Amino acid sequence: MADKFEKEITQEQLESLSLNFYQGEIIVIDHPDQVKNAVIDLQSEDILGFDTETRPSFRKGEYHPIALIQVASASKVFLFRTNMIGFPEPLRRVLENKRIVKAGIGLDNDLPELKKLHPFNPGGFIDLNKELPPLGFMNTGAKKLTALILGFRLSKTKQTSNWEAISLTTGQLAYAATDAWVCRAIYLRLCGVC
Numbered sequence: 001m002a003d004k005f006e007k008e009i010t011q012e013q014l015e016s017l018s019l020n021f022y023q024g025e026i027i028v029i030d031h032p033d034q035v036k037n038a039v040i041d042l043q044s045e046d047i048l049g050f051d052t053e054t055r056p057s058f059r060k061g062e063y064h065p066i067a068l069i070q071v072a073s074a075s076k077v078f079l080f081r082t083n084m085i086g087f088p089e090p091l092r093r094v095l096e097n098k099r100i101v102k103a104g105i106g107l108d109n110d111l112p113e114l115k116k117l118h119p120f121n122p123g124g125f126i127d128l129n130k131e132l133p134p135l136g137f138m139n140t141g142a143k144k145l146t147a148l149i150l151g152f153r154l155s156k157t158k159q160t161s162n163w164e165a166i167s168l169t170t171g172q173l174a175y176a177a178t179d180a181w182v183c184r185a186i187y188l189r190l191c192g193v194c
Contacts, residue, residue, distance in 0.1 A: 005137075005148055005149055005190075006148055007135075007136045007137045007138050007139075007148070008137070008138035008139050008148075009139055009144055009147050009148055013147070014143065014144065014147050014153060015153070017147055017151065017152050017153040018152055018153065019152065019153050019154070019155055020150075020152035020153070020154075020178075021154075021155065021174045021175070021177075021178045022072075022077060022174060022177040022178040022181040022182075024075065024076055024077065024177075024181075025075065025076035025077070026076065026077050026079060026173050026174075026177045027076055027077070027078050027079065028079045028081065028168070028173070029078055029079065029080045029081060029085065030081040030084045030085065031084070031085065032085050032088065035080075035085065035088045035090055035091060036090060038078045038080070038091075039090040039091060039093070039094055041073060041076070041078070042071060042073060042078065042091075042094045042100075043094060043097070043100075045073045045074060045100060046099075046100060046101065047074075047100070047101045047103065047184060047187060047188065048071050048072060048073060048094075048100060048101065048102050048103070048180075048184060049070075049071070049072030049077075049102075049103055049104070049180040049181055049182065049183035049184030049185070049187070050069075050070065050071055050072075050095075050102040050103065050104040050107075050110075050125070050180055050183060051069075051070045051104055051105070051110070051176070051179040051180045051183060052066045052068060052069050052070065052110045052113065052114065053066070053067055053068040053070070053163040053176055053179075054066050054067055054068075054113065054163060055067055055162055055163045055164045056161075064164065065082070065083075065113065065116060065117060066082055066110070066113050066114060066116075066117060067081065067082060067083040067163035067164045068080065068081055068082065068083075068163050068168075068176055069082055069087075069091070069114070070176050070177060070179060070180035071094075071102075071180060072177070072180035072181045072183065072184045073184075077176075077177035077180050077181055079168075079173065079176055079177065081168075082117060083163070083164045086117065086118070087114065087117040087118040087120075092118060092120040095114075095120060095122060095123070095125075096120055096121050096122065096123045097123055097124060098123035098124045099124065100124050101124050101126060101187070102122075102124050102125045102126065103126050103128060103183045103184055103186065103187035104125060104126070104127060104128065104183050105127065105128045105129050105140070105141065105142045105145060105183055105186075106127065106129050106141070106142075107125055107127040107129075108127070108129075111125065126187065128140070128145060128183065128186055128187065129141065129145075132145065132190075142154055142156075142179060142182060142183075143156060145182075145186055146182045146186065149185075149186045149189050149190065150182060150185055150186060150189065154178060154179075154182065155175065156175075161175075163176075
């Protein structure tokens, strides 16, 4: 299936693509009472998209834990505000479930940082950054893989915004949801499902 796609892209080619973002339902989970219903939805899925966001550090030695876990299902994206609700046990169970595929990009940092919030045993995770180079893909990362596999460009302007803010902006919500959504969409496209 990977043979159907270009394996590398130049910056010029990338910039010529149109911008796109997730336009479906986004559910922000910022209170413990909301976790149960979100997890019920997620447990019924076979494939999820996954990402995290952390408040950026601009000073040497400054550290911020993960503030947001994004999980994309077939019909919506859930944004779990870990800076407000912690890393709830029902969500940890979903992320440990080996039956459910969790597609992400660059998980080498995300998963160890999640373990700092609370120990857990990640199950069913697929890091597209690791799976695609053996298939001949020369470019990795969310922007380039989205361009190569899905044919559009991601905006990364909100990447360094404050993910610990009391309220997230519409732009932050769209950015965060898009990152998880494209991980799921790339995985599905490569598998020939969509």
